[in-house]
Amino acid sequence: MRNLLIISFTISILTGCQSTPPTYTGTAESCDFNQINATSFMPTEMTKKYITNTFKSTPDSYDPQLRNKDYFSPLQTESFKFTGKIVPKTFSSQYKKEDRVEINGIPYVFNGYEWAEIVTESCKIYWYDRGNYVNMMKNGSVKSDGSEFTIADYKSFFGEKNFQELTIAPARVEHDKFKESIIIRGDDDDGILFRAWGSTKTNKLNDNNVQLYARVKFIENWAHLDLAFDEDANKRQLTKIGTDVDCSSSSLGLGCTLTETVGIEIPVSYLRTKQNGFQIKVSGSREAIITVKGYQVKQILAGIEPFI
Structure with a gap:
């Protein structure tokens, strides 16, 4: 019985009570954030306040780190980039819908609804919750250098394949x-x-x-x-x-x-x-x-x- 209790306690340490997120790995054991070819973003102050509404520890509906604020602390001070890795959401076919926006008079269409992996400056990885609405998501983050989004930044943030110029059919x-x-x-x-x-x-x-x-x-x-x-x-x-x-x-x-x-x-x-x-x-x-x-x-x- 004592052995079972020890095993149970050990598992809780390794999962639900984990204090730091995993480190991003590629060909090396750590990342070179500045060399990642993607736009650098930061959460807005409002997003930071409710960080687990937007970022998760795992691409799943239930996050074992939901109440562990320390786990997400790098996102309070560091920039992040999208790595390009995605995981479709459960029931994506049921809830996924396109959103149309206009930028400088040109219409674009977004069709995502997925989990997108991000990496921070300290090489910690999280999962960003890509929903259905462009402006709602865009309003939750800013570019790290404070400049306005370009079309390339939209594609970086929402995914190259997800964000495209809209071809308008005749009425x-x-x-x-x-x-x-x-x-x-x-x-x-x-x-x-x-x-x-x-x-x-x-x-x-x-x-x-x-x-x-x-x-x-x-x-x-x-x-x-x-x-x-x-x-x-x-x-x-x-x-x-x-x-x-x-x-x-x-x-x-x-x-x-x-x-x-x-x-x-x-x-x-x-x-x-x-x-x-x-x-x-x-x-x-x-x-x-x-x-x-x-x-x-x-x-x-x-x-x-x-x-x-």
């Missing part, structure tokens, strides 16, 4: 001979898209407006959206389309996600002045900001051009 045009109608649809970007209607009789739009279709999400309480204003303080007509309730995360204490789907009428003339994108505020008992990307504006303008 989809559908003809319905039974209704004698035409519908032009842009890409759905996280619940936001443009659409417009025309007539097969005239081969023209029904009017000089397009609809901004938006699924607006709230937690716990409905907003009962009924007003919309663009960023130039113009009131826009809002039409309620539908609602949806998702309580799949309520067991985690996150509450139900309530979705209000609305359509907002936008003049074509206004879109032509907003080809770098714009914002719309929608409100009721609560409010939200809808951000429309420039590529979406350009896409729908090109799509409706033959019907104007």
Whole structure:
């Protein structure tokens, strides 16, 4: 019995109570951090405060070092680089989704959702939690030299294969001979898209407006959206389309996600002045900001051009 207790105690020292992370090894027994061909990053102060929300000791859902602050102490003072080693997340096929961002007017798409190995200046290794949303992750780290991210830095941070320039397909045009109608649809970007209607009789739009279709999400309480204003303080007509309730995360204490789907009428003339994108505020008992990307504006303008 005494031997069993000793073995059990030894295992706990080697795993759950380990005080320092393993040292990065390659062809040698230690790394030369400055010679690693990758951008150097540091966690922001907020990320450092909640370091185990972003960095893990192992690429797994359960981290045996979760409550061991000393284990992650190098990340409080040192820079880190991505080594290029990744491990797909469990249930990646179920939860992985693409995120589209615009940088200097050019659209890019990120599709990662994985664990990515990093190494610190003292050659300690950890695993970075790559999620689905570019801006959320980018806001948690800065470049070590304080400069702004370049495209090369985005690729270093998010993974070369994960972060690519987005090729925009033309807006989809559908003809319905039974209704004698035409519908032009842009890409759905996280619940936001443009659409417009025309007539097969005239081969023209029904009017000089397009609809901004938006699924607006709230937690716990409905907003009962009924007003919309663009960023130039113009009131826009809002039409309620539908609602949806998702309580799949309520067991985690996150509450139900309530979705209000609305359509907002936008003049074509206004879109032509907003080809770098714009914002719309929608409100009721609560409010939200809808951000429309420039590529979406350009896409729908090109799509409706033959019907104007």
